[in-house]
Amino acid sequence: MKPYTKLSTPLLMIGLPLLIAANLTGCESMQGVFSPPKPEGLNTRVYSANESSNTVTVMDGDSYQVLGEIDTLNYGPHDLALSRDGKQLWVTNLANGRVTVIDTESRKPVASIYTGTRAHVVALTNNNKHAWVANIADNTISIIDTTIYRILGTIPVGKGPMGIAFSRDGKFAYVSTQDKMVNVIDTTAHQVIKQIPVGPNPHFLTLGPDGRIWGTNTGSNDLYVIDPATNEIAATIEVGPAPQQIAFALKGTAGPNAYVTVTGLNKVVVVNATSPTLSIREQIDVGEGPNGIWANAVGTTIYVGHTKSNNVMVIDTGTSQVSATLPVGKKPIRVVASR
Amino acid sequence: MTYSSRQFIQPHRSSCTRAFSTGLVGLALSLGLFTASTAHAAGEAVAKAINAIGEFTVFRTDGIQEQLEGKGSLPLYEGDRVTTGRGSQGLMEFTNGIQVALNEDTDFLILSRWESDKGITRILRLATGEVWVKTMGGPKPLEIETPVATAAVKSTEFALKVQPDGQTTLTVVEGIVEFGTAFGTCPIRTSTISYGNRGKKCTKPAPTNVSPTIAWTQGIRQ
Numbered sequence: 001m002k003p004y005t006k007l008s009t010p011l012l013m014i015g016l017p018l019l020i021a022a023n024l025t026g027c028e029s030m031q032g033v034f035s036p037p038k039p040e041g042l043n044t045r046v047y048s049a050n051e052s053s054n055t056v057t058v059m060d061g062d063s064y065q066v067l068g069e070i071d072t073l074n075y076g077p078h079d080l081a082l083s084r085d086g087k088q089l090w091v092t093n094l095a096n097g098r099v100t101v102i103d104t105e106s107r108k109p110v111a112s113i114y115t116g117t118r119a120h121v122v123a124l125t126n127n128n129k130h131a132w133v134a135n136i137a138d139n140t141i142s143i144i145d146t147t148i149y150r151i152l153g154t155i156p157v158g159k160g161p162m163g164i165a166f167s168r169d170g171k172f173a174y175v176s177t178q179d180k181m182v183n184v185i186d187t188t189a190h191q192v193i194k195q196i197p198v199g200p201n202p203h204f205l206t207l208g209p210d211g212r213i214w215g216t217n218t219g220s221n222d223l224y225v226i227d228p229a230t231n232e233i234a235a236t237i238e239v240g241p242a243p244q245q246i247a248f249a250l251k252g253t254a255g256p257n258a259y260v261t262v263t264g265l266n267k268v269v270v271v272n273a274t275s276p277t278l279s280i281r282e283q284i285d286v287g288e289g290p291n292g293i294w295a296n297a298v299g300t301t302i303y304v305g306h307t308k309s310n311n312v313m314v315i316d317t318g319t320s321q322v323s324a325t326l327p328v329g330k331k332p333i334r335v336v337a338s339r
Numbered sequence: 340m341t342y343s344s345r346q347f348i349q350p351h352r353s354s355c356t357r358a359f360s361t362g363l364v365g366l367a368l369s370l371g372l373f374t375a376s377t378a379h380a381a382g383e384a385v386a387k388a389i390n391a392i393g394e395f396t397v398f399r400t401d402g403i404q405e406q407l408e409g410k411g412s413l414p415l416y417e418g419d420r421v422t423t424g425r426g427s428q429g430l431m432e433f434t435n436g437i438q439v440a441l442n443e444d445t446d447f448l449i450l451s452r453w454e455s456d457k458g459i460t461r462i463l464r465l466a467t468g469e470v471w472v473k474t475m476g477g478p479k480p481l482e483i484e485t486p487v488a489t490a491a492v493k494s495t496e497f498a499l500k501v502q503p504d505g506q507t508t509l510t511v512v513e514g515i516v517e518f519g520t521a522f523g524t525c526p527i528r529t530s531t532i533s534y535g536n537r538g539k540k541c542t543k544p545a546p547t548n549v550s551p552t553i554a555w556t557q558g559i560r561q
Contacts, residue, residue, distance in 0.1 A: 073453075112453040114462070130521065143521050149452060152521040153537070154486045158480075189488075189538035190521065 044296050045104065045338040046303050047089055048312055049077040050329025056091060057312075057328035058078070058107060061296055061303065061337050064314055064324035072100040073109050079334050082168035083128050086338040088146065090131050092119040099133055101149060111149040123164040123173075125187075134161035134175060138198040140187075141175060155190050158182045163205035165213050167228045174213050174226065176202035182215065184231050187232070194231050198224055204245045208273060211257045216243040216260065223260060225278070237278035240265040245334075248273060249295035249302050249317045257281055259302050259317070260289040268293065268304060269314070284320045286313055292335035305332035378556040384414035385449060385461065386433040390559055393427025396440075415449060422446045423468065428559040432441045433461060436476045442469035442500075452482075469500040471556045473512075488535030497527075498552050507535040510552045511544075 044061030058067045076095030082088070082104075089102040097119045101111040116135025122131050124146065131144040134157075141155040141164070146196060160178030166187070167174070169198055173185040184194040201219025212234060213226040221241050227234040241264025248256045251270070258271040268284040276324045289308035295301065296316075304313045305328070312335060314324040388395060391407040398404055400418040406414045407429070415421065415431060422445065423429050429441040441447075445468025452460045460480045463470065472481065478493035486505035490497070495514025501507050509518050509527055516527045523540035527533045531544035532552075 108455065110455045114450045114452070148484065149454060150462075150489050150519070151484050151490065152489055152519060154484075156486075191538065 013143065044301075045086060046294070046312065047080055047082065048292065048305050048328045048332035049080050049091060049334040050310075050331060051076050051078055051094065051307075051333045052331040053094075053329035055329040056089065056102065057332070058284055058329075059303075059312065059326055061301065061314070064326060066326055066328070068107055069109050069329060070102055070109070072102075074098045074100050078119075080336040081124045081131065082336045082338060083124060083146070083242075084339060085128075085180045089336075090122045090146075092122045092133060094118055094120060094136075097135065099144065100133070103226065113144060113149055113151065115144070115151065116140055116154075120162060121164055126166055126168075126170040132164050132173065134164055136160050136162065136178075138176075138209075141173075143190075145313065153190060154183060155192070157185070158195060162201075162203050163215060165205040165215075167205050167210045167213070168207060170321060172231070174205050174215075176205050176215055178202075178298060182213075182226065195232060196226060196233065198233070206246050208246075208258065209248050210273060214246050214258060214273075216246065218242055218244060221264075223258070223278075235276065235278050237271060237280070239269040239280065240267065243269075244291045247293040247295040247302055249299040251281070251317050251320070254281065256299065256310045257317075259284075259293055259295065261286075261293045261304060263289055263291060263307075266290060268302070270320075282320065285317065286315070286322075287325075288312060291333050293338045294335045296337055297339045300335050303335045303337060305335040307331045307333055349529070357530070363511065384434070385417050385451075386415040386431050386439075388413040388415060388421070388429055388431045388498040390430040391423075391427070391561055393443075394424030395423075395427060396422050396424075398422070417449055417451055419449050420446070421449065428555070430559045433479075433481075434476070435461075435479050437461070437479050437481050438473045438475065439463065440471040440559050442471075442555050444468050445529075447471060450484075465499065465501050467501050467503060469498065469555075471498045471553055472496065487537045488518060488520045488541060491519075498549075498556075507538055509533050509535070510543075510547060510549055512549045512553060 027068045046059040046061040048057045056070045072091050074093035076093050077091045078094040079092040081090040089104050097117050099113045100109050103110045108309040115133040117137035119133050120136045121134045124280050142151050143153045157175050158177030158179045158181050161175050163176040165174045177182040181195040183192045186193045199217030199220045203218035205215045216223045222236050222238045225235045239260050240262035244261040247259045256273050258273045260269045262269050270281040272279045286287050286304050287306040287309045289306050290304050291307050292305035294303050302315045312326045313322050316323050388407045392411050395407045398420040423441045431439050446466040448464040450462040462482045464484045473496040474494050482491045487502045487508040488507040496512040497516050498510045510532045511527045513529050518525050518541050520528045520535045525541040527544045532547040533544050534542045
């Protein structure tokens with residue numbers, strides 16, 4: 001304590017302002033000096049599946065930086081599913097029918113599993129024990145053990161399975177098929193128990209924050225909502241030509257809203273998801289060919305992949321403004337982010 | 340505020356990503372990882388058919404069909420579909436020494452799984468029919484998938500039969516087989532039988548006389 005006391009008044013009076021001035025001068029070139037960085041593990045990790053470059057791009061969803069690119073060791077990466085703990089990233093590879101499993105910490109593939117012809121989408125069961133993969137040309141769902149990577153069974157479904165989502169309680173799986181149906185699968189029996197007629201080329205399916213299943217008819221211009229209590233269509237709304245994928249986020253106090261990429265408009269259409277009847281809140285101009293979309297865990301940011309301009313836009317949902325545009329691989333068709 | 344991060348990100352990506360991707364490709368090559376299509380293109384046979392009784396057909400991934408008649412050596416590649424007709428049988432041998440006999444009306448695909456810490460595991464995806472499997476010369480990883488179950492082996496002799504509805508019957512002649520459905524696994528040991536059905540765990544092993552189960556293999560294995 002004594003040396004510090006002796007140093008005190010005169011030197012501090014001169015030195016302290018100089019020290020502060022020096023730090024302020026260097027502020028622009030040393031971003032982050034005055035704000036401690038978030039712990040590594042807490043930053044949002046965003047991944048895009050780049051179908052035409054056979055890679056997955058890794059991004060930091062908070063600092064808007066591209067961190068790297070991972071070769072899937074396969075062909076045509078199309079869909080992504082991230083485990084709840086963020087450690088495993090499952091990638092379907094449409095061209096050669098295999099699934100790549102990526103260890104997100106090392107950013108390396110750890111397994112490559114053949115599921116079926118044109119492996120299209122992958123979804124993890126609610127307990128993350130199994131990965132379900134839709135094989136378009138085989139009309140099947142492959143069930144993979146996520147620990148030992150072994151295929152444990154195959155479920156026949158309708159023609160051309162395109163999307164998969166699980167109900168909130170995990171009792172049902174919903175699979176959209178190209179024969180204009182959503183197949184309802186009893187997950188305790190691995191049997192299709194019902195087919196729900198929907199529109200042309202039903203594609204993406206996801207569980208909404210309201211517990212309902214949301215899907216798009218990419219072959220037309222609308223989305224639909226299925227009530228899992230009745231397994232019937234509860235609502236539909238026209239959003240524009242070729243709607244693709246859906247994410248849920250907030251706009252200030254309003255929401256949750258469904259953010260829908262609409263390729264034919266080059267827009268993200270925002271649908272009010274809080275009422276039984278659906279309505280459009282706004283439309284956000286984005287880049288060319290918007291397709292993949294995902295929201296951060298708190299619902300303040302969405303990440304939109306563009307298959308024509310090969311980038312991911314980061315959009316602040318509070319202002320509906322673009323915060324950043326990140327270059328990724330070719331044809332980023334799917335985007336996911338850590339929870 | 341709207342701005343683009345491209346200027347900040349591009350240099351990072353060009354320096355880091357390229358090296359990262361190159362490293363991964365090198366890793367893949369050094370591990371001998373190939374997809375079904377590249378393995379075939381590279382002409383790396385994974386097995387050969389060595390005997391056939393009746394109609395034994397191989398469907399290549401490019402659509403070509405080949406048949407084996409009697410004894411011979413027909414190379415088999417990853418991605419090939421192998422079938423036998425009514426009253427027909429076949430015998431094949433993998434490059435690592437695993438023998439597989441096919442009974443009549445059998446239909447399977449030759450596949451694989453790659454894992455960074457285990458390498459390649461050979462997989463037969465059995466759609467219908469019946470196979471007999473025997474590993475020789477030490478443990479050899481092999482798995483047989485059916486529509487409702489999977490049998491994983493290292494060193495054993497067993498027979499597996501699949502009904503059109505997917506019901507799977509496993510009979511272990513010698514050794515131990517890790518038999519499982521999506522609803523649970525059952526280790527099946529020498530001279531026991533277990534069944535796998537859709538939506539259910541495999542049944543507990545029950546003692547069985549294995550001789551009648553594999554009697555059909557006597558002719559094709561000679």
